[in-house]
Amino acid sequence: MKWLVRASLSLLVAAATAVGGYAMNAGAHAEGAPAALGPGLVTVDIGIHYSKFSLSTLHVRTGTVVRFLIHNDDPIHHEFIVGDAAVHARHEQGKEATHPPVPGEVSVAPTDVGETFYRFDRPGRLLFACHLPGHLAYGMRGWVVVDT
Numbered sequence: 136m137k138w139l140v141r142a143s144l145s146l147l148v149a150a151a152t153a154v155g156g157y158a159m160n161a162g163a164h165a166e167g168a169p170a171a172l173g174p175g176l177v178t179v180d181i182g183i184h185y186s187k188f189s190l191s192t193l194h195v196r197t198g199t200v201v202r203f204l205i206h207n208d209d210p211i212h213h214e215f216i217v218g219d220a221a222v223h224a225r226h227e228q229g230k231e232a233t234h235p236p237v238p239g240e241v242s243v244a245p246t247d248v249g250e251t252f253y254r255f256d257r258p259g260r261l262l263f264a265c266h267l268p269g270h271l272a273y274g275m276r277g278w279v280v281v282d283t
């Protein structure tokens with residue numbers, strides 16, 4: 136009986152791991168930077184496992200609205216915040232425990248999926264991160280690179 140429970144648990148873990156990842160259906164790409172998504176509305180799935188995002192760099196074109204689906208596989212809370220330096224400074228100082236629907240900001244409960252939309256309308260590079268205490272320092276961060 137114990138063995139059966141363990142077997143189904145590892146199946147669950149395997150299934151959860153497969154859920155994350157990068158929803159890009161553009162087919163095969165040569166090595167190097169992946170093709171930029173957009174413009175227009177695109178959906179990007181990002182997993183969280185062991186307090187790491189499954190994606191470190193996302194490339195989009197100017198004029199892309201990304202629907203982020205954040206799949207938290209961990210037994211603890213996380214958040215996903217994308218924005219400029221001022222946005223991140225505000226959150227790293229951390230007075231807000233949860234994030235009401237603000238574009239580009241979502242709190243995700245354990246084993247839950249969070250959704251937020253963000254429009255990238257200027258070329259450049261924007262950080263995404265989790266600002267719960269210690270999480271950014273641990274490495275919960277990545278970049279959205281916005282091409283022209």
Ligand SMILES: [Cu+2]
Binds near residue numbers: 212265267
């Ligand atoms: Cu976190």
